[in-house]
């Protein structure tokens with residue numbers, strides 16, 4: 721059983737999708753810690769209701785070493801970013817190299833990076849005139865939305881779409897894709913090629 725840490729700042733629907741998949745036995749892991757910068761966000765509240773420890777970071781007087789210690793105390797082997805809006809401290813990113821994932825609501829490398837979060841991502845996609853958007857799950861490095869991509873799922877952009885309607889279509893795919901990738905990572909079904917690319921069996925996703 722792999723211990724998982726989820727990082728959230730908002731609704732926490734991806735956290736819930738992963739938590740549900742683990743309770744249903746579709747992921748050989750369990751969520752042992754939720755990290756949030758907003759102690760009262762719905763994701764953090766849900767974690768408490770589920771009896772999962774919540775650690776607030778950043779918070780007054782807390783250092784990156786305290787965050788690392790919190791992860792170590794719960795023996796978290798994987799870190800999963802799910803709508804966490806703060807930068808993860810570089811020492812934590814390094815400690816979890818190839819063990820930290822993020823989900824982004826667009827097809828990276830487009831529409832990612834600093835400032836591309838929430839509604840803004842979907843607004844930018846609509847403004848660009850693209851006919852498709854989607855979801856990207858990628859490993860985390862020290863830049864926003866930048867590390868090696870593991871898997872993507874696409875959705876159409878439809879005539880008359882608003883940022884909200886597109887976001888809802890994308891989010892539905894997020895809830896399918898993220899638990900599958902996490903399940904694969906827990907099983908050891910993601911490997912690395914010589915060029916530093918993450919390799920996952922396309923049949924899994």
Ligand code: GRF
Pocket residue numbers: 728729730731732733734735763802803804823824825838891894
């Ligand atoms: C998702 O769209 C995710 O791709 C992005 O932030 C949003 C989080 O939503 N990184 P939720 O908190 O999981 O509902």
